[in-house]
Amino acid sequence: MEIVPQLIVNSIIAGAIYSMVALGFNLIYGTAKFFDLGYGVLTAIGGYAVFYFSSTLGFNIYISIILGVLVAGFVGYLIEKIVYKKLRARKASSMVFMVAALGVMTTLQAIIAILFSSQFQVFPATINTQTFQIFGGVITGVQLIALTLSIVIMFVLVLTLRFTKFGKAIKAVSDDAEVAKMVGINTDGIISKVFFIGSCIAGLAGVLVGFDTGIEPIMGFSLLLKGVIASIIGGVGNIYGGVLGSFLLGFIENFGIWKISGEWKDAISFSVLIVFLLFRPNGILGKKQ
Amino acid sequence: MKKIVGILVIILVVVGGIYFFKNKPTSTKGSGLKVGVILPLTGDLSITGEKLYQGVQLAQAQLEKEGVKFVVEDSHSKPTDAVSAASKLLNVDKVDVIIGTYSPDETIAVAPLALKENKDVFSFSFCSDSFKPLTNVFCGYPNADKQLDTVVPMIQKKGIKTMALVDANSDFGINSRDAMVRKAPSAGYTVVYNELVPNANGDYRTFATKIIASKADSVFVTMDNPVDALTVVKQLRELGFKGTAITFVDVDNKNLEKFGSFGEGTFAPGIAPSQFSSDYTSMYKAKFSGTPDYVSALGYDMTTYVVKAMEENPGKGSKTAVFNYKYKNPAIENFSFLEDRTxxxxxxxxxxKNQQYVKAEY
Incomplete structure (x- = not known):
């Protein structure tokens, strides 16, 4: 095994996972206009739902995956309806939204830990465990699926936003929610649907991480941080930017610790974040405010 | 006005009476000892913390009948929270002794606080080199050097010449790494890769890539959480590592099963007992179902031993008490304290082997 091809593969795998989180996060940020820090916990909800359906109830693993993704979407939808919609109606500040989102994350993490314990869990090894060689690097079946899905989701989102009535309504709400409301768009309905879709993507990311490494209640927080850094690097609210930022972050992290200690991994990521916030706060593809 | 004052007086008398009787010390039979327990019940180390707590709960159920009071606190697997928990136990609950903290980092953080109150800490930590000046600390496991002596004959017999060391950046990881570096000349291997890694990282692929590139015959992994260590091994195997894997962790078949065939052949040096007293085994099965393991048995024995010793030697202090006590029905055979406070x-x-830990064959 050559070290450089393998580091490239490792970077791409990390980028694929980050990009899924960044895609959903950017979609929600672009529409609802706040940093949904509670978004990360939906990855854990997706993962634990699959674990419950497959390991506890004994459902077929593929049915469990579909149900798990839908459960994450439904929980995201409920959070929007119960918490964020009401805060929007009260015209709460973005700080209030952020604190509420943190509260949502902490509460849901605690509930998961109570229901399933804080112990690390692994899914039954029933999906592809084969490994493949790509240009001298090794990639597992699950990682290949994650990579493929991240690309597919990006294209589906782009096509939906460009060519469907629903996508145009999302863009209208994203550009100016008040004007969108005046022209007859049900802005709350659109935001709720966006939360459902974004949360489904988070749930799927959680499921894939579960198959790759395993799940634990606090898994969402670090994934969210990486997704947020990737979004800021690429341009917050920009679909392509989120994906670009994710893969860039994957490469920076993995090559960054090639010659120095791995303890620096997070320090490297956050240093890059600070550099972008200082010198290019709108990210690589973000619009200037 | 007089009526109102009268009503107020009656209310005050009733409320005061309730308060007085509620807080009146109730007569308790037995020693009236108060035991503070600190365990990582949530966070990265909760896998072990929950197991230790199983044993503590079994001991607690018996000892509470004798009038012993327990106050259990969660360290959240963080030394800072362990200090908060210890401060509460010592200053608010006024406990007589502290049982617990698990990670050496937590124990190191808690020990000075307990020493200030002239209390001992019966930790479940391994005997870190950093414990030497902490005269009020007892440990649940021997030091890394002693535990890792068990791996040397295997290394020599297999002819392992190069070793990669991947250790958690914690007191446990650093002590274990240093012990393996010290053993290298006598065991006949050279350390070709040596890196401290973060706990609970999940993605260890880049470390695994660097290990494989180092062409090491064997990899030695120490992480605070056994699952992290097995994750490193899994990711190494996925990338094609064919060498010998050694994980320095609490052996637990449930954790091993989660990794399927990836864990096969992995060596685990250290604490061995898998047979426990029949009383303890049946007690464990009745409450938790499944079979007991060393970690929960350690939780039970440490708690029962310390409390019983203090009950039999009142006023002598816990340190003197444990050295003077003969423990009658331990879960782990011959469980008692040694001069070096382990x-x-x-x-x-x-x-x-077949997803179970068994005595190593090589």
Missing amino acids: VVYQLELQMA
Whole structure:
């Protein structure tokens, strides 16, 4: 095994996972206009739902995956309806939204830990465990699926936003929610649907991480941080930017610790974040405010 | 006005009476000892914390009948929270002794606070080199050097010449790494890769890539959480590592099962007992179902031993008490405290075979 091809593969795998989180996060940020820090916990909800359906109830693993993704979407939808919609109606500040989102994350993490314990869990090894060689690097079946899905989701989102009535309504709400409301768009309905879709993507990311490494209640927080850094690097609210930022972050992290200690991994990521916030706060593809 | 004052007086008398009787010390039979327990019940180390707590709960159920009071606190697997918990136990609950903290980092953080109150800490930590000046600390496991002695004959017999060391950046990881570096000349291997890694990282692929590139015959992994260590091994195997894997962790078949075939052949040096007293085994099965393991048995024995010793030697202080006590029905055979403030231990090299830890064959 050559070290450089393998580091490239490792970077791409990390980028694929980050990009899924960044895609959903950017979609929600672009529409609802706040940093949904509670978004990360939906990855854990997706993962634990699959674990419950497959390991506890004994459902077929593929049915469990579909149900798990839908459960994450439904929980995201409920959070929007119960918490964020009401805060929007009260015209709460973005700080209030952020604190509420943190509260949502902490509460849901605690509930998961109570229901399933804080112990690390692994899914039954029933999906592809084969490994493949790509240009001298090794990639597992699950990682290949994650990579493929991240690309597919990006294209589906782009096509939906460009060519469907629903996508145009999302863009209208994203550009100016008040004007969108005046022209007859049900802005709350659109935001709720966006939360459902974004949360489904988070749930799927959680499921894939579960198959790759395993799940634990606090898994969402670090994934969210990486997704947020990737979004800021690429341009917050920009679909392509989120994906670009994710893969860039994957490469920076993995090559960054090639010659120095791995303890620096997070320090490297956050240093890059600070550099972008200082010198290019709108990210690589973000619009200037 | 008089009526109102009268009503107020009656209310005050009633409320005061309730308060007085509620807080009146109730007569308790037995010693009236108050025991503070600190365990990582949530966070990265909760896998072990929950197991230790199983044993503590079994002991608690018996000892509470004798009038012993327990106050259990969660360290959230963080030394800072362990200090908060210890401060509450010592200053608010006024406990007589502290049982617990698990990670050496937590124990190191808690010990000075307990020493200030002239209290001992009966930790479940391994005997870190950093414990030497902490005269009020007892440990649940012998030091890394003693435990890792069990792996040397295997390394020599297999002719392992190069070793990669991947250790958690924690007191446990650093002590274990240093012990393996010290053993290299006598065991006949050279350390070709040596890196401290973060706990609970999940993605260890880049470390695994660097290890494989170092062309090491064997990899030695120490992480605070056994699952992290097995994750490193899994990711190494996925990338094609064919060498010998050694994980320095609490052996637990449930954790091993989660990794399927990836854990096969992995060696695990250290604490060995898998047979426990019949009383303890049946008590464990009745409450938790499944079979007991060393970690929960350690939780039970440490708690029962310390409390019983203090009950039999009132006013002598916990340190003197434990050295003067003869423990009658331990879960782990011959469980008692040694002069170096650790417990009697049985060491053995184990290995993963058919997703179970068994005595190593090599």
